[in-house]
Amino acid sequence: MQIRTYRSGVNRMFLWMGVALVVVAVLLFGAVPVLGWSLTRSPALLGMLLGLPVFGLAGAVMALVGARRRVLVGPDRVTWYGVLGAPSVVLFSEVAHVEVPSGRRGPRAVALHRRDGRVQVIGALAMSSGEGGNSADGAYREAASDLVASHARWWALARGPQQGRTPGRR
CATH class of the missing domain: 1.10.287 (Helix Hairpins)
Incomplete structure (x- = not known):
């Protein structure tokens, strides 16, 4: 992959x-x-x-x-670049749950809930904001769904066929 x-x-x-x-x-x-x-x-x-x-x-x-701002989704990790500084890398083995906001109000960006309890917000993967609230464009939806699917695929392979469900809140 x-x-x-x-x-x-x-x-x-x-x-x-x-x-x-x-x-x-x-x-x-x-x-x-x-x-x-x-x-x-x-x-x-x-x-x-x-x-x-x-x-x-x-x-x-x-x-x-x-x-500069972009997100790279790999088979075992997600990497994103902010405006300045080094890229942020999180391995899927450290992520318990991927939260993808879809509402017009509330948080704008995808958040990774880590296994140690920390929440990492991916600022490079955010919805557009406007007068009517947040707006999820096609590129945002595609990237967010690919991130969720890659995380689920990684957990299914890591846990084996007998325990194919992903950990975290459902």
């Missing part, structure tokens, strides 16, 4: 919004003032160049957030 990579719809949106913001910044705050100054020689247009680094940096940060 291979490792599968998932990005939720929120992260894809951040990636493409960041790229679009950089393009708009270059065109609006870069090309327009230079072209306008070359045609009119008005120094007021050069003040618009100050917006280029601000909007360019904001777009680059948004694109970085969207590109």
Whole structure:
């Protein structure tokens, strides 16, 4: 079984919004003032160049957030990347239960209930939030169901055919 990579719809949106913001910044705050100054020689247009680094940096940060946040589901572990820092890895042998919220209110992200009682929230696998509450997009549902199925498969193989049920709350 291979490792599968998932990005939720929120992260894809951040990636493409960041790229679009950089393009708009270059065109609006870069090309327009230079072209306008070359045609009119008005120094007021050069003040618009100050917006280029601000909007360019904001777009680059948004694109970085969207590109970095992802979840990798493997046959025996789940790995996820936040915005900064090293990836977080949890083995399925340490997980008693995978909680997948589906409601419009309440928690937004998938949580791993570990066998030692700790709860690990996977921030990279979260529903979109909006005015009406949480919204589970197709990418979120696919990643969450694959995570639950991989965990159940691992426990079924680890416990053997005579005890094929997964541990934890049901």
